[in-house]
Amino acid sequence: MDFGLSQDQRLLDESLRKFLTSEVPLDSVRKLAAGESSDASVWQGLASMGLAGVLIPEAYGGAQLGMLDAVAIAEALGYAACPGPFMSTAVMASYYLEQAGATDPLAAMAAGTYRVGIAFSDAIGTRKGHIVEVDSALSGQSLFALDAEADAYLIGLGDGRVFMIEASEVVRMPLTTVD
Numbered sequence: 001m002d003f004g005l006s007q008d009q010r011l012l013d014e015s016l017r018k019f020l021t022s023e024v025p026l027d028s029v030r031k032l033a034a035g036e037s038s039d040a041s042v043w044q045g046l047a048s049m050g051l052a053g054v055l056i057p058e059a060y061g062g063a064q065l066g067m068l069d070a071v072a073i074a075e076a077l078g079y080a081a082c083p084g085p086f087m088s089t090a091v092m093a094s095y096y097l098e099q100a101g102a103t104d105p106l107a108a109m110a111a112g113t114y115r116v117g118i119a120f121s122d123a124i125g126t127r128k129g130h131i132v133e134v135d136s137a138l139s140g141q142s143l144f145a146l147d148a149e150a151d152a153y154l155i156g157l158g159d160g161r162v163f164m165i166e167a168s169e170v171v172r173m174p175l176t177t178v179d
Contacts (some may be wrong), residue, residue, distance in 0.1 A: 009072055020080035029081045038083045039046050047112025056094045060106035085115045086148040092118050095134030131157060138163060148172055
């Protein structure tokens with residue numbers, strides 16, 4: 001049994017690292033840490049390489065690769081400290097939506113034109129202000145969210161239910177981080 005990357009995976013890794021070296025200089029990461037928005041052209045470049053749709057079926061414009069491919073891509077993105085919605089949109093949301101049969105946004109996600117963030121209500125445990133459903137509406141806050149610049153969010157509640165909410169229905173506030 002071979003646990004190494006295939007020839008295709010090695011070629012993808014090589015071309016991705018070349019792209020990241022030229023398009024994601026350390027200065028861009030520092031600007032993001034200082035509060036500037038991420039560079040949308042980087043995400044579009046990754047999408048043009050098929051990476052926004054790495055797990056999305058070909059029927060929706062995706063690459064329909066596997067989780068090992070997504071892991072190899074994530075490793076290269078992490079090595080370059082590349083900001084962006086890869087984990088939230090290309091991995092977590094695309095996998096969940098496809099499994100749930102909610103395929104409407106998949107084509108736009110694969111094209112890189114629709115970003116889906118992930119928010120958890122009770123990632124550590126129930127706390128005051130956690131997200132609850134009342135009369136078919138969500139209320140509360142999530143301190144744990146990926147991709148603040150998303151077009152929509154998958155919001156997971158502690159009881160296992162997941163809701164997709166458009167960004168226009170969400171109030172976003174940045175949290176101060178400590179490095």
